[in-house]
Amino acid sequence: MAGDAGCVRAARAAVQGLLRDQPDDVRHIAVLLTDELVTNALVHGGGRFSLAVEVAEHTLQVRVGDGSPDTPRVLHPPDDREHGRGMAIVDALASAWGTDQEPARKVVWFELTLPA
Numbered sequence: 001m002a003g004d005a006g007c008v009r010a011a012r013a014a015v016q017g018l019l020r021d022q023p024d025d026v027r028h029i030a031v032l033l034t035d036e037l038v039t040n041a042l043v044h045g046g047g048r049f050s051l052a053v054e055v056a057e058h059t060l061q062v063r064v065g066d067g068s069p070d071t072p073r074v075l076h077p078p079d080d081r082e083h084g085r086g087m088a089i090v091d092a093l094a095s096a097w098g099t100d101q102e103p104a105r106k107v108v109w110f111e112l113t114l115p116a
Helices: 006-016 026-042 086-094
Strands: 049-055 060-066 098-101 105-113
Touching: 006 049, 006 060, 026 049, 026 060, 026 086, 026 098, 026 105
Parallel strands: none
Antiparallel strands: 049 060, 060 105, 098 105
8 A cells, every 4th residue: 555644544444344343442442553553654664555454263463564674662752752652552452463574574463352
C-alpha cells in the first residue's frame, strides 16, 4: 500500500471487518494496534507498507512490512512529549509481538488471543 491517511483508515477497517464477530474490546484493541504499526511503517519505513491479517480459531495475527531495516523499540518518553508511545502500547496490549527481518524489509507483527 502507498502510505497516506486513507491507507491507515483502510487497514483499520479491514481488521475491524474481520473481527466483526468478536467482542468490542477485542476489536478496539486490534484496530488500535494495527493503527500503531501502520503509522510507524508510514513514518519510519519509507511510506509504503504491506498488511497481512490472519484470524485463526483463538488467535489474531497482524503483520505490517516496510522498507526500513530499523527494529522498533519500546520507548518511555516523558509525559510532555507527544510522540514515541506506539510500541509501548503494542507491548502492553498485545499477547505477543515481534519483528522479522527479511532481505529487503522488516515485518512487525502482533498477536491477540481471541475468546473461545
